[in-house]
Amino acid sequence: MQKKTIKKSYKFAYRTALYVTLFSSVLVGLFLYYFKVINWQFIFYPFLCFPLCFGIVQYRVERFIYKRVKKIYDDLTLLESTSLRQMPITTDMGTLTKEIDKYAKNKKIEIETLKVREEYRKEFIGNVSHELKTPLFTVQSYLLTLIDGGINDEKIRDKYLARASKGVERLTYIIKDLDMITKLEVGDLSLTKENFDIVKLVQNVFDLFEMKAAKKQITLTFDINYSKPIMVHADKERIQQVLTNLIVNSIKYGREKGTTEVSIENLIKNKAIIRVTDNGEGIAKENLQRLFERFYRVDKSGSRKEGGSGLGLSIVKHIIEAHEEKIYIESQLDVGSEFSFTLEKSE
Known part of the structure; x- marks a missing residue:
């Protein structure tokens, strides 16, 4: 892509220099002819004008575009890739536009992904809170009933202790399973x-x-x-x-x-x-x-x-x-x- 881009840049400078050379040659030729000072040495003028115009156009256009594109990168931080900075900025605006569109689309996808992850995080925290809260409150209510005098009734004591035990067992399941998932995700749980x-x-x-x-x-x-x-x-x-x-x-x-x-x-x-x-x-x-x-x-x-x-x-x-x-x-x-x-x- 780089070679193709450079060729397009030179093609632009070549055409511009050619147009300037032809126009200036005709203009200067008419001027010299009018004052009757034209001679055979005028033939060297186009050969001197063309390379000079080509060099100036190529250099100025590249510098002009480079400064503005670099400002886009630095000020807006739209693009995170340094691939365009590492190559000479050329007049191939089609390539430049494609690069900007590509990275802009990638940015949009990243933003959308972050939004989805944020929604998932909020939902996950809510679910964890709910899953832990339910058995905790259950155990707490049974224990408070026993503390408030229910322990003196043998039937209530046995039933509520059994239910509190199930609540604690449920909490244990949740914590153990969460621990296992975490280990699986980070690779700490080795397989035998x-x-x-x-x-x-x-x-x-x-x-x-x-x-x-x-x-x-x-x-x-x-x-x-x-x-x-x-x-x-x-x-x-x-x-x-x-x-x-x-x-x-x-x-x-x-x-x-x-x-x-x-x-x-x-x-x-x-x-x-x-x-x-x-x-x-x-x-x-x-x-x-x-x-x-x-x-x-x-x-x-x-x-x-x-x-x-x-x-x-x-x-x-x-x-x-x-x-x-x-x-x-x-x-x-x-x-x-x-x-x-x-x-x-x-x-």
């Missing part, structure tokens, strides 16, 4: 990868939540009978956490007498994809993009009847991305949802 059977791991998670699913008469099952192990290479503990969060979510928001189904398929030669599918209430399309945000809830009423820290899906996303893998979501309202993620297969 190993080879393990993903089929067996899924079955272990099924066994852990069999009773929880039974309360809603939800069946936990594989799509087919996996008679042979499917070996993957990942952090076993973290992948179990991923499966736990996805299966617990499918139970929470699943239909009575519904089904949570897990399938494991070969994606490509060295990849497997694990799908967790349910026939629950589903998720509206407008909520899918924000589903993995911290504390984001599809239920805008903020109901806490299902419990949890509100960070489960965000943790799932971070763990999968820490493995340099992908997670996907497909859902249809009143039909069900499917979460799927990829893992590297063992060699």
Whole structure:
């Protein structure tokens, strides 16, 4: 681009110098002819005038433009790139305009991104405050009741202490999950990868939540009978956490007498994809993009009847991305949802 720009600048100076030389040669020739002093030496005039005009025009135009463009850079700080300062400023205003437009668009995108981040920050702080405030106030109210004399009633004491304990447990979940997400984001939480059977791991998670699913008469099952192990290479503990969060979510928001189904398929030669599918209430399309945000809830009423820290899906996303893998979501309202993620297969 630089060579092209310099050529355009010289072309401008060349044409300007040529016009000045032709005009001045005609004017001087007519003047000398009028006074009858013209001679053969006049032929050298155009050859002296042209290079002199070319040099003056080229130098003055470049300096003229450079000072003003530099002032734009320094005073308005519109452009953060020094690429134009490092090359001679030329008369190619088309190139200059394109550069200014390009960096102005980049600035606009940066400003819009900052606005989105600011909105997200405000929403996140509000969500954290709400998530911590609810169990804190719950625990406080139960303890105050006990302090005010409720402790003397054995039934009230046992019931309120149990509820206060659940509130403290909820606070512990939130703090631990926030700590984990922070470590995942900054890379402080290292992964211990190993080879393990993903089929067996899924079955272990099924066994852990069999009773929880039974309360809603939800069946936990594989799509087919996996008679042979499917070996993957990942952090076993973290992948179990991923499966736990996805299966617990499918139970929470699943239909009575519904089904949570897990399938494991070969994606490509060295990849497997694990799908967790349910026939629950589903998720509206407008909520899918924000589903993995911290504390984001599809239920805008903020109901806490299902419990949890509100960070489960965000943790799932971070763990999968820490493995340099992908997670996907497909859902249809009143039909069900499917979460799927990829893992590297063992060699």
